[in-house]
Amino acid sequence: AQSVTQLDSHVSVSEGTPVLLRCNYSSSYSPSLFWYVQHPNKGLQLLLKYTSAATLVKGINGFEAEFKKSETSFHLTKPSAHMSDAAEYFCVVSEGYQLIWGAGTKLIIKP
Amino acid sequence: GAGVSQTPSNKVTEKGKYVELRCDPISGHTALYWYRQSLGQGPEFLIYFQGTGAADDSGLPNDRFFAVRPEGSVSTLKIQRTERGDSAVYLCASSPHVGLRTFNEQFFGPGTRLTVL
Numbered sequence: 001a002q003s004v005t006q007l008d009s010h011v012s013v014s015e016g017t018p019v020l021l022r023c024n025y026s027s028s029y030s031p032s033l034f035w036y037v038q039h040p041n042k043g044l045q046l047l048l049k050y051t052s053a054a055t056l057v058k059g060i061n062g063f064e065a066e067f068k069k070s071e072t073s074f075h076l077t078k079p080s081a082h083m084s085d086a087a088e089y090f091c092v093v094s095e096g097y098q099l100i101w102g103a104g105t106k107l108i109i110k111p
Numbered sequence: 112g113a114g115v116s117q118t119p120s121n122k123v124t125e126k127g128k129y130v131e132l133r134c135d136p137i138s139g140h141t142a143l144y145w146y147r148q149s150l151g152q153g154p155e156f157l158i159y160f161q162g163t164g165a166a167d168d169s170g171l172p173n174d175r176f177f178a179v180r181p182e183g184s185v186s187t188l189k190i191q192r193t194e195r196g197d198s199a200v201y202l203c204a205s206s207p208h209v210g211l212r213t214f215n216e217q218f219f220g221p222g223t224r225l226t227v228l
Contacts, residue, residue: 009151036219043115044219046155046204090153097142097167097206100219101153 002027002093006102014110019063019078021105023091024038026072033074034092034099035065050074062087083109113137117203122191123226132188132223136205138139143186144217145178146202154202160186193227200224 007022025031035047048059055067061084065076074091086109091102116135124130136143141162146154156170161182168178175193180186190197204217 004153016114038158043221044204089207092153097144097159098156098223099154101155103153 001029001035002029002095002100004091004093004102007104009103010106010108012108012110013081015082015083019076019081019085019107021054021076021089021091022101023074023076025074025091025093027093027095030084032094033065034069034094035074035076036090036092038088038090038104038108039049040087040104046108047076048090058109065108081107082110084110085109115203115205115218116222117220120221120224121226122223123228125228126193126195127203128193128227130190130193130225132190132201132225134186134188134203134205134220136184136186136203137218138184139182139207140205140218141208142170142206142217143180144204144206145186146198146204148202148222150199157188190225193225195227198225198227 003026005024008082013019030052033050036044037042037047047063050057050067058064063078065074066073088104089108090104093100118133143160145157148154158178159167163183165182175191178188198223202222204219206217
């Protein structure tokens, strides 16, 4: 069975410093992996997706993620945090239409 | 263009009552999904429609929950005899089409926050 573990429930960084949100997955197939972002009182938005092409995936708003099969990881990074990045981030693994979600990481940006 | 919309945005009801939650998907999207998100958790799959039929309803927690999509567009999630444990945000998503081994981006609505007193 597929599963997703987000290693941190909260991450706090200062504005302008790098962001790292960690995600590990288990999957018996070559997985499709995604990061979604949820801003307060807003719908979920797809940040980026990995579907077995390049292992380094670039998304919106300067975010990127690297698929590492040997480590079963798909960590999300951004070189420089902005106040508008404050939100909840979800790592997701899928097989077809089924999305399996991590519990989420709340990103807090300090001024 | 218009995204996925859900009504109402908030619903407060009493234990034992019946509620209906509505989802308007993006026009032309054949696939529609319902999820439930409890506080501090990721969304939990409930049901998936391909067109008018429920292709997978394995996530519905029990027979108090039911969903329909009679004309292949708007969907209604129905909850009978609500319980306090049903309190959550109910999310709807749609996608253009989907195959068994391909992913199609799911576009989410803002959700309906259900509170059962």
